[in-house]
Amino acid sequence: MRIDILTCVPNLLDSFFAHSILKRAQQGGFVEVMVHDIRDYSVNKHRTIDDYAFGGGAGMVLQIEPIARCIRGLQKERDYDEIIYLTPDGELMQQHMVNQLSLKGNIMMLCGHYKGVDQRVRDLFITKEVSIGDYVLSGGELAAAVLSDAIIRLLPGVLNDETSALTDSFQDNLLAPPVYTRPADFEGHIVPEILMSGHEARIEEWRYEQSIERTKQRRPDLLKP
Structure with missing residues (x-):
C-alpha cells in the first residue's frame, strides 16, 4: 500500500510515522507513506495557499489551485483507489470503513486547515470524506494520522500476531x-x-x-x- 498525505504543515506528521508499528511497517515494505507540502505547489513566489472567502466571514480558505496541482501531479504517477478529505462533516470513521480501506492499494489523504478547502476541490477530486469524530481540530493532520494508523495495522505482516487485529x-x-x-x-x-x-x-x-x-x-x- 501507498498513502500520500497532502498538508500545509508537514512537520506535524514527521514524528507520528517515525516510531513503533508505523515505522516498522514502512521499514518492512508493507506500506509507503509520503507527505507532501501543499505550499510547494503554490502559484506565487510567496508560497501562499489560502485566501479570504468569497462573501466575507471569518477565517481563511485553502485555495484550489495549489491543491489541484499537487493532486494532478500525483495522479500522473499512479492511480488512486480513494482520494480522502479529512473533514468534520464527513462520514464518521468506523472499523468497517477502515477494514475496507485496508484492502486498497493507493490512497491519497487531503488535510483541511483554517476554514477548510475551496468547495471545488471536494467537487472535482475527492472520492471520500471522513470525520474521526463530532468535534473540530486545528487541521486534518491528526485525523489523517489516526486514519493511517488504523489502516496500516491491518495490513498483513504489520503486526507480529496477525490475529491480534481480528480481536480488537x-x-x-x-x-x-x-x-x-x-x-x-x-x-x-x-x-x-x-x-x-x-x-x-x-x-x-x-x-x-x-x-x-x-x-x-x-x-x-x-x-x-
Missing part, C-alpha cells in the same frame, strides 16, 4: 473483553481463574461473554440490529 474492539460490533498479565495476584486483586486454566475453548467462551456484557454496559448502540 468493533471488529464484530463488540467491545474487546478485559485482559490481564502478570502478576496473577496484585494486592489481593486476582486474575480470573478461567484465564489460567489452560482450557482454550472455555477461555474463548468467557471472553465472548465478557465482550457482550461490556458492550451492553458501555455501547449498547452497537448491539442494535
